[in-house]
Amino acid sequence: MPQPETDNTRVISAVPGRTNVYVHLDVVYAQRDGVDLHLQIIQPSGDAAMLGWEAAFSGRYPCIAFVQGAGWREQALGAAMSYLCRFAARGYVIAIVEHRPSAVAPHPAQVHDARTAIRWLRQHADRYGINAERITIAGDSSGGHTALLVHATDGSPALDDDPDAGPLNLSSAVAFYAPTDLTQMERDDAVRDLLGGRRPSEDLDAAREASPAYHLDARPRGPVLLVHGTADEVVRYEHSVAYAQAQAEAGHECDLVLVEGAHHGIWPSLFNSEVADVVDAFLRRQTMGTHEPPTPEAVTDTRKQ
Template sequence: MNALEIKNIDGTAPHGHGVVWMNVPYAEASGRALHLQIIWPPIEDWFTPSQYPTVVFVQGSGWGKQELGQWLLALAEFARRGYVVAIVEHRPSDVAPFPAQVEDLRSAVRFLRENAGQYRIDADRIALWGDSSGGHLAVLTTVTDGVAGAPGVHDDEPLGVRAVVDFYGPSDLSLMPEDPACVQLLGGIDPRQHPDTAAPAAASTHIRPATEQALPPFLVMHGSDDEVVPFEQSVVLGDALVAAGHRIELYRLDGAGHGAGGFFSEPVMDIVDQFLKENLEQ
């Protein structure tokens, strides 16, 4: 009779994966529930109430219905670096036009701060990150933060965001190529024909001198060959921030298109990680 062979391996290695809390409701607006997908990094000791720096990510969608799983694998891999990542669902622009999406992002951050203990979030170390229209919302939410009466802002209590990452987001819709998504965001108004109406959705409208407005640092990445949101949109944002004395790092990814190319490659993620570590330190 053959004897059972038992093989031994080291069982003391650190816990190798995190957790995704799926479809966490954070608000209700326009008759629908809005959700978060919250990703934890690998946690070695589940019984210690450890807290982590947190990235609130806004998935690009032309401000329409979002495919929240589009960058889920990449963001889960990024969470391994020691971050909680919360992917935000906002109202589509065909349900509620601008500034509903800013309102939703603000609500999501407030929910995460209020429930920081449950989701292992360090409420003093929160960053915003978005791609395409999500980058636009991350930037716009930051530059209007704490300004009562600004689009989507109904109080003057700051969110406390300490860093912003913008991947190929538009910054001034009146300077964009013809795009039905921009028109729909503004409730049917073409921003190129009505720049005054589009101005509240432009980041530069709200950027004031650093002596009057405290803004966190910005990291902006944009493809040189972006056929949807021209690279110049990030130059417009960068020029406005620099002129006002704010901090920005702008990278051009040579040969990259709109969301195509090395945006979630390891070298780029290393840059994002280093930027966040520098600006989310205690």
């Protein structure tokens, strides 16, 4: 170790073994309607300066494909990046999924794009350190709706623009404050735009087709975790309560977490460390085989009621 030359010199030892978070920005995964669609990929790695580049990026991790919510309109793809980086540091590859906005292409374009993104991630799993057999789809608000719709219709030709490609075989789905039944959102302008300018009552069949609640059946699918704030004024938490009940009635595993007093959106009141622990525990049960979820006091877990 070098000796300090002055009283103002400090020597600090390097700390090996820590996880780095490496972000690949604006990775194009498809082009639709003349629009490039991007992924923001957050990849865990070792310390390349100490291990060497190849060794640092040799790991394979479960992947979370996160559909950023924006009322199905143009997405702010960095809105949840800080929070999602915490999951990359815990050992997940995160891919923030951009889809076509409803002004460019209404439903089911967003579902088609999310499916395409997941298939692209599987095809490029080696490049980004992804365990291709352990992919979860997630999202918040309208992105959570898209995630649940992809999950609920997996393995069915419904809402799949490439059914010959086969099912996605998702490990699980996680949805934050997601609309699950669009027929209950008559006055929501974002829902109107998603349905091509029609209110749900003007085309009830289309509203049902675009609602995860109307696609539940007994076909096997991975477990679901729903997280919703009880003070959400944009998407009432009853959407998640009803969907959890419907999942249970269909014979599927569904965990519901209500965050007391939290409103709508990616804010610390809901996107906090306690919720991150609950989501992490849920994902590890699906992708890593652990079975000991934490029980933070700040979260109401309806399984215990």
